[in-house]
Amino acid sequence: MKAIIFINYKEGILDPEGVTISKALDNMGINGINELSVGKCIEMNLDCSSKDEAKKIVEASCDKLLANPNTETYKYKIMEE
């Protein structure tokens, strides 16, 4: 079983890396970008037999370690291989 997790800032929370990259691209002459946000993307190979079990591992990982509950949200996809 494989899982991909996307972790982003919540709406209204400043994304300093995104702002910096946006300005840098503009200064380099790469225009046409209105909005840019940077998040983390975590891929996991899971050793379990059911999607429910995979969901439990992914949610426990995000809730207890990967995502900051104050400032970040996460979404994920689970794929059978």
Added chain:
Amino acid sequence: MKAIIFINYKEGILDPEGVTISKALDNMGINGINELSVGKCIEMNLDCSSKDEAKKIVEASCDKLLANPNTETYKYKIMEE
């Protein structure tokens, strides 16, 4: 037009954040994760009319700033809104 870019380490390049997270989860009693890798995920809102134009902006951004050509690879998706 909207673009999502995924940036990951090339195969064979050590992913120190991934190794650290993997060990931490195991120590916290969250087991069943065989392999874990951490990448960046960048979302862009683009001010352009065609997919070709969007592709050019995304590839220029990755090649010139976002991805390290020595250690990282990128893939992307472009969506019309």
